[in-house]
Amino acid sequence: MPLMSGAQILIESLSREGAEVVFGYPGGVTLPVYDVLYDHPLRHVLVRHEENASFAAEGYARTTGKVGVCMATSGPGATNLTTGLVDALLDSIPIVAITGQVPSKLIGRDAFQEADTFGITRAATKHNYLVKDINELAQVIHEAFYLAISGRPGPVLVDITKDVLTGKAHYHEADKMEPLRGYELRLDPDDEEIERAVEFCWNSERPYIYAGGGVISAGASDELRKFSELLEAPAALTVMGLGAMPSHHPNYISMLGMHGSYAANMGVTETDALLAFGVRFDDRVTGRLDAFAPNAEVLHVDIDAAEINKNRRANVGVVGDAKRVLEKLNRRLAETKDKMGPRNRAARAAWMERVHTWKREHPYHYEPAANEIKPQYLMQKIDEASGGEGVITVDVGQHQMWAAQYVRINHPRRWSSSSGLGSMGFGLPAAMGAQFGNPDKLCIAIVGDGGFMMSLPELATIASNRLPVKIIVMNNGTLGMVRQWQELFYNRRYCSVAMDSFPNIELLAAAFEIKGKSVDKPAELDKAIKEAIAEPGPYLLNVHVSPEENVYPMVPAGGAVNEMILQPSKPVAVGD
């Protein structure tokens, strides 16, 4: 093979790893890369802000299961990517970020657009690299992809100096890689652990499944459904786990946690056997930790050994890939069905009945209105349009929680939400990534008016690529979730939550030469959504909703999950 430039080696390595699209923004030190991209088949999508390159790469990764790729120049380019990296780290999303760095001989001399990207992103990535030797470049790129997608997935950043990009070397084959000695993968559970888990499952009278993003990453949703059916156990999902159980499944009891369903939160409080798969006992799920599943022993399955016993001590901890663990568990459960005694069988039937009663008697609830669009009504209409099949991305705030409650997600990887980090401005660029990864599917970005304003420049990216994303702005004129907390916990002292001077959406859409519309009457909504979806290109739909609606049920921060506020008039405790 002839000598190649570092930039060529980079693009060659990305292509060999199967990258289809790179979300990026060029700059001084990455010019050599763009010179290669000029006539290379690898698709580069020019975003309008680097932060959105990392969010788009995440949206692509979350909805395809493949590694998302983003690229930025040194200094500000790299620092702008960082929010998306931390976002991917908290939600365990595989992305590879490429950044340019100033020439090796200038590092440490405060060169133009120099920043210590390697240092800055140390805590923002699963692993990161600074490449100063062109002979390492190909290997590092392949390692980066491997680290991003294997084990517990996460973001990996590769910072490459300009002299490496312009230097010449031979391409080193990926199979000549040294092993990563410190990188431990435990994918297959011990048989002994599985037997303990099987025992644990059969001994319970009130089993309860709590599953999350780890089930999605492992591609274990079918196995999870089977597990739930074998055990006849109710299953609740985290925000990260939505899609891991089909919404219509009789055992499915929706989301648990701060804005979770009544059935899910009561269920977790009363269960005697918490079956946790690919979850991390996040504070937004558990509320007050010592009041979470207070009557339960815990089986915790996670691919990351550091998750076991982190927030809640597990009675049985199993380290392994959720799919492999569930496959083994299901096989053993099927073989040992007779282990469940008649007493347990009766207790379980009563338990399931109880959970179903909660589910039936306390669905998500709101007061409909004739003259204004309730946000929940908007979500129901989006749900009707999507039918559980669309790819939904959301931003962060009230609309995110209502979408999680009302919009059915019947398959894994059809839902994309910045869940751990809660990054506003995520939803719209994530939808761009999702649409690139799923060109034939309906992609809907549900965003609030606050998050939408953070993502404005990407309307240009959507317009120039004619991405048929349907952007639905749930516009309540405020930063709704902050306003809700100020109402409930800060004595209605509303401060800096009014999103005034919101642009005229028809004019804004027209300015980007895309279709757009604003509606504020319930009667207009159905038609408007249908019109948006029928439009072959992008569509920007602004929906004015009741400004003072709150998300319920709500567990005040630091409260116990069974002490939900169910509706507005109830007295509220003071949260922190």
Next chain:
Amino acid sequence: MQQLISLLVENKPGALMRVAGVLTSRGYNIESLTVARTLDPTLSSMTIVANVDTPMRELLIKQIKRLVNVVHAYDLTEGPSVSRELALIKILVSPEMRPALLKEADIFRARVVDASPTSYTLEVTGATEKLDALIALLHNYGEVEMIRSGAMAMARSGQQRLPNGFSNNLSREAESAGSVEPEMAKRE
């Protein structure tokens, strides 16, 4: 109480930063940290003493072990281990005090490694408490200037032997880490 952590890490740029980062991002103060190459020059051993609350220790070890460059991570706080520290101590001492000083230094097996008309420089190794005791004593003789290496620790031998002279008897974690083949090698 202090946690005594022993690590085997890849000798690569950034490895120290990653390990230190796990501690500093949680606001733990590092009391001492020693790093040096092992028999295998591509690996370094690291001993860290840090102020970590007991309930957080298991998690901390796991989170350090999770770092890609960290090959093994052990908590030696409770288990049987040998821990030593080196100190160089310069003391301004008058000629008439010198014989007494040397006698006391001998009790601690401290050696004179440099001498000048106004000072001695002593070298001493031992457990941290021994060094503390010597230093407290030397203050009686004159002004003291001191530099310490911080603790370096090893698990006691007689247990399962791991590569590069690292011995472990403590965590199950570490045992499986020793026996797990990196998946990388099996990759197509």
